[in-house]
Amino acid sequence: MNNRIIIIGGGIAGISAIKAIREVDSEIEIHMISNEKFYPYNRLRLTKGLFGNLSEEAILLQKREWYEANSVKLYINKEVTRIDVEEHEVILDDDSRLKFSKLLLASGAHNFTPPIEGIDKQNVYTIRHLEDAWVVKDIVLEKKKPLTIGGGIQGLETAWELNQHGAEVAIAEIQSRLMPMQLDIKASQILHSIIESYNIKVYLETQVHKILGENSVTGVSREDGLQISCDMVVYNAGVRPNIKYIKDTPINFNKGVIVNNKMETSVQDIYAAGDVAEFKSRISGLWNIAIEQGKLAGYNMIGMDKVYKDIVPVTTLNAFGISLFSMGNVDEGKCDYSLIEESSENKVYKRIFIHENKIAGAIVIGDTKKSPILKSAIENQILVDEFDLSKIFIESEIITRKE
Ligand SMILES: Cc1cc2nc3c(=O)[nH]c(=O)nc-3n(C[C@H](O)[C@H](O)[C@H](O)COP(=O)(O)OP(=O)(O)OC[C@H]3O[C@@H](n4cnc5c(N)ncnc54)[C@H](O)[C@@H]3O)c2cc1C
Known part of the structure; x- marks a missing residue:
């Protein structure tokens, strides 16, 4: 068998795996396949600096030269569509096949599209990829009344950025308070009142039932009939792992790819890390955890024996x-x-x-x-x-x- 590691996905989990591998092994071949048009970039910046410099160059995770310096063959704009587990091969969207000795699934997640009537209308957005952020930035030049669905960290950061850009923002949150997983009642109240002091209206216990308007958005409504006027919607309602390409393989999955504490999947030589991985029945959806899992998978793919210890999630918000x-x-x-x-x-x-x-x-x-x-x-x-x-x-x- 060849001595080649293939990494599916050009996110932080994959980059962290490469760094771990190269700490120890400068020889083994590494191929990273990304279906995005860009060199791997820092996804956090998409909402943390929506109106800052969001050129590809400004947010790269590693400089372009880094890949060559670390002997990494990077495939941009190429998607893995299937895995042939028997043959130890991945199949790309141009039908080419690549052999691997070890494979890392680091394909991340996509934003969940909530089942809301009218979610397919024009001027309804979500931010996961660099182009999504560019589109939202552009549209705010015309649209001035955005509503964000989801009062989690990304929804709040988006609301803040839009507010700072002069938009009249509203936030719809299904829960009875903001960030209930991360804050106690008092802290939620403090955050809420600070947000409202910026003339951002927060609608709690608000499940958006329908997005109103002919083609373009004119508002949203709740089941009880309350209507909130807005001219664009940005939703952020959680994520779902990108696992389409493993569905006809013997790799066990539930919501994500099931891994043990060595980041091994149910199939020998195949590992998973980051937002695509499900560890102890949980998809973390968090940056720090993707780094840690990627690193650990990297070490284990080159024969080390590292065990993943649950890391305690941290949330930080710098806004309002x-x-x-x-x-x-x-x-x-x-x-x-x-x-x-x-x-x-x-x-x-x-x-x-x-x-x-x-x-x-x-x-x-x-x-x-x-x-x-x-x-x-x-x-x-x-x-x-x-x-x-x-x-x-x-x-x-x-x-x-x-x-
Ligand atoms: C706007 C935004 C803000 C965030 N803010 C925070 C925050 O403040 N704190 C925090 O902890 N987390 C935050 N997150 C979550 C964090 O970004 C993720 O947890 C992290 O990016 C996961 O890294 P990953 O490498 O597992 O996956 P990803 O970053 O999703 O990267 C996976 C890559 O694989 C590609 N891919 C998918 N399928 C294929 C395929 N078949 N073939 C080839 N390539 C494929 C994807 O397009 C993507 O480029 C935020 C996320 C977003 C979108």
Whole structure:
């Protein structure tokens, strides 16, 4: 058998795998196949800097020369349509076949299209690829009343960028508060009121039922009849892994490709990492996890024996004039007690959640410069007695709340 690694997908999981492989092995052939027209780029920038410089060159994950310097053969604008597991081959959209000794599925995910009547109208968008961001940027020159569906991190970042570009923005969120997975009730309220202070209207418990308008958008409606006027919609309703090309293979999948803690799939020599992978019944959909899984798959594909340990998800938001950090267990029902500091004008809110005497989670709104200290404490399960609280809190202001 040849000695060639093929990586399907030019995202951060695939790039992280290459870096890990090249740390150890400079010889093995690496081929990366991407169905996008561009060199691999930083997807986070699409909403974090929508109106910044979004040229391909400005957001590349690696400089173009990096691929040659690392002996990586990069295929741009080529799609893997099938895998021949028996023959150890991938088949591309031009019917060419490439042999592999190890294969990494790093094909990521696509944005889920919610089943809303009228979602196929003109002026309804979603942002996953660079071109999507360009289209939204252009259309905002004409359309001034966007509505974002989904009050998660990407929806909020999009709303903020559009607001800063002079648009009259509204947000529709199905849940009863913003970012319920990452924030407690108080933090959600603070965020909500800060957002509304920018004249952005937030509609909670709002499941958009229909997008109104003949061809182009004139508004949306809820099942109870409430109508919200808008002239464009940007939806962000979660993701679904890109697994079409494995459907007629013996590779086990559920929502994503099922992997064990070595990032191995059910088929020998085939690995998966990042948004396409389902580990412990979960699709992470997160950048840091894609990096970690990609790295681990890279090491294991060249014969190392690394085990993936669940990493604690971190959320950061820099928008609406604030910084926000949330990490770990922020569910008061699952903690013994918490330590809180809050300012009366609601500009600062810090809360550390303690479980079994360890720092289990944290929320910070305001100055998040010290959040790496909290990140490390949560990752390393530091005992609260061993943690210097004065690094985070003004001690005289701490309130202890028993849960
Ligand atoms: C706008 C936006 C903002 C985000 N913000 C955050 C954030 O703040 N924090 C966070 O943690 N995460 C964020 N995410 C999620 C994060 O970007 C993903 O978790 C991460 O990109 C996953 O990396 P990946 O390499 O697994 O997949 P992807 O980045 O999806 O890359 C996979 C690549 O494979 C290609 N591909 C798919 N199928 C094939 C095929 N058959 N053949 C060849 N190529 C194929 C895809 O087109 C894509 O280029 C954001 C995502 C978006 C879209």
